[in-house]
Amino acid sequence: xxxxxxEPNELHGDGTALVADxxxxxxxxxxxxxxGQELRAGMLDGMLGTATVLAIGSDGxxxxxxxxxxxxxxxxHLVLAxxxxxxxxxxxxxxxxxxxxxxxxxxxxxxEHGHLxxxxxxxxxxxxxxxxxxxQAGRTRLPTVxxxxxxxxxxxxAMPHLDLPxxxxxxxxxxxxxxxxxxxxxxAPFVLALGPDGGWIDLEVATLAExxxxxxxxxxxxxxxxxxxxxxAGQLDLLRRQAARRTLPGGA
Amino acid sequence: xxxxxxEPNELHGDGTALVADxxxxxxxxxxxxxxGQELRAGMLDGMLGTATVLAIGSDGxxxxxxxxxxxxxxxxHLVLAxxxxxxxxxxxxxxxxxxxxxxxxxxxxxxEHGHLxxxxxxxxxxxxxxxxxxxQAGRTRLPTVxxxxxxxxxxxxAMPHLDLPxxxxxxxxxxxxxxxxxxxxxxAPFVLALGPDGGWIDLEVATLAExxxxxxxxxxxxxxxxxxxxxxAGQLDLLRRQAARRTLPGGA
Numbered sequence: 234x235x236x237x238x239x240e241p242n243e244l245h246g247d248g249t250a251l252v253a254d255x256x257x258x259x260x261x262x263x264x265x266x267x268x269g270q271e272l273r274a275g276m277l278d279g280m281l282g283t284a285t286v287l288a289i290g291s292d293g294x295x296x297x298x299x300x301x302x303x304x305x306x307x308x309x310h311l312v313l314a315x316x317x318x319x320x321x322x323x324x325x326x327x328x329x330x331x332x333x334x335x336x337x338x339x340x341x342x343x344x345e346h347g348h349l350x351x352x353x354x355x356x357x358x359x360x361x362x363x364x365x366x367x368x369q370a371g372r373t374r375l376p377t378v379x380x381x382x383x384x385x386x387x388x389x390x391a392m393p394h395l396d397l398p399x400x401x402x403x404x405x406x407x408x409x410x411x412x413x414x415x416x417x418x419x420x421a422p423f424v425l426a427l428g429p430d431g432g433w434i435d436l437e438v439a440t441l442a443e444x445x446x447x448x449x450x451x452x453x454x455x456x457x458x459x460x461x462x463x464x465x466a467g468q469l470d471l472l473r474r475q476a477a478r479r480t481l482p483g484g485a
Numbered sequence: 486x487x488x489x490x491x492e493p494n495e496l497h498g499d500g501t502a503l504v505a506d507x508x509x510x511x512x513x514x515x516x517x518x519x520x521g522q523e524l525r526a527g528m529l530d531g532m533l534g535t536a537t538v539l540a541i542g543s544d545g546x547x548x549x550x551x552x553x554x555x556x557x558x559x560x561x562h563l564v565l566a567x568x569x570x571x572x573x574x575x576x577x578x579x580x581x582x583x584x585x586x587x588x589x590x591x592x593x594x595x596x597e598h599g600h601l602x603x604x605x606x607x608x609x610x611x612x613x614x615x616x617x618x619x620x621q622a623g624r625t626r627l628p629t630v631x632x633x634x635x636x637x638x639x640x641x642x643a644m645p646h647l648d649l650p651x652x653x654x655x656x657x658x659x660x661x662x663x664x665x666x667x668x669x670x671x672x673a674p675f676v677l678a679l680g681p682d683g684g685w686i687d688l689e690v691a692t693l694a695e696x697x698x699x700x701x702x703x704x705x706x707x708x709x710x711x712x713x714x715x716x717x718a719g720q721l722d723l724l725r726r727q728a729a730r731r732t733l734p735g736g737a
Binding site: 235263305327330331332369370371372411412413414431451452453454455456457460462463464465466467468470471474475477478 | 487515557579582583584621622623624663664665666683703704705706707708709712714715716717718719720722723726727729730
């Protein structure tokens, strides 16, 4: 937890809040906070700032907050074939930490049916993991997460209305296009589509390609979806950062 | 599991092997193999090739193997402050899949003492997870894993004898050097040092810097060690692949 993340309805009119639940335990046991200490704080879907610890009580920790910094904007989309339940919850945390604004969960051909009837597909289960990812990374924007029962209900029905970024990539280990051959503009948001373990079927890759998704590969070895998410999101973000440096005065 | 990974002592003189244990279950239940089918196969610490399914029996699956392809060489080192036990085992799997040849587990200042007395620090626990990572990624070289009881027993006693690659990086969220500003040669092996949740202390970063480790940051947001491993390994590997393309005829 690198910021104390507060929900808008936790803040009182005088700028104070009472922090209970797991955040309190973390602040006491891991961060070992003391009265008067300042912490980085964030308002969910809002600004970043500072929380000053006023009092540590048995009912919670009273803090006074000031929010004065804009968080980094997030615009990237993740399209994800539903993985097994424990992995899904971890990946939502990774996705939030990596700065995805939207997660579209799909049932693709090779998604195991059992994964669709797990409590991990209950939106109530998602929130804790998304908040943990945000608090870890010092972000505040809660990603939206939606589940599409059919691959085509995403590609045909939803996609035309989603205003997806133009930079669209589908991970495909046998893809002809290595990420190393790509370039992205400094501020270009992207969509990354990750298949299930076992991958997309060819028809799914072809359908995504029709919608502008470029099949990409991060290397010569297939990775688990969970690893591929971090590798590819990191590599695409690196392409943007390299472009940003090239446009700096004196940048190389 | 993208290759059937066999141990040298499983192969008989006639090129056949009897595959039992979890690999058998995976081949039957997930891959749904049939007799006569060919699978990608690998010999642990050896070559890649093909396994042909001869017979599916209750005692195991009999396969005939030919090994005729050199695997990708692996030379990268991971220096890792001991994370919590479940995360450690997952990270060993990631490290094997990402192609690390050597993992050096360290007790750093912020490593929780409880993590040092877990069965996850028992070398017997490591092997299953390393093999799973190799089988996933289609690799054969089993990474070495060693645990150092003290940070200085690694930096002072062991490091001079380890022949570490010259490209050395220590992940440090507040680092002045973004990965986007770096370049790596096409075939340059690297060492990546990842701290515990909460990070390295300044003295540790300074000690690693004395030994040639460049403090790097993959972005503006701190990530969990597990996510940072995949992000940074992916980004450093991308720098190598970009260099390889620049040296190709017609490469950009």
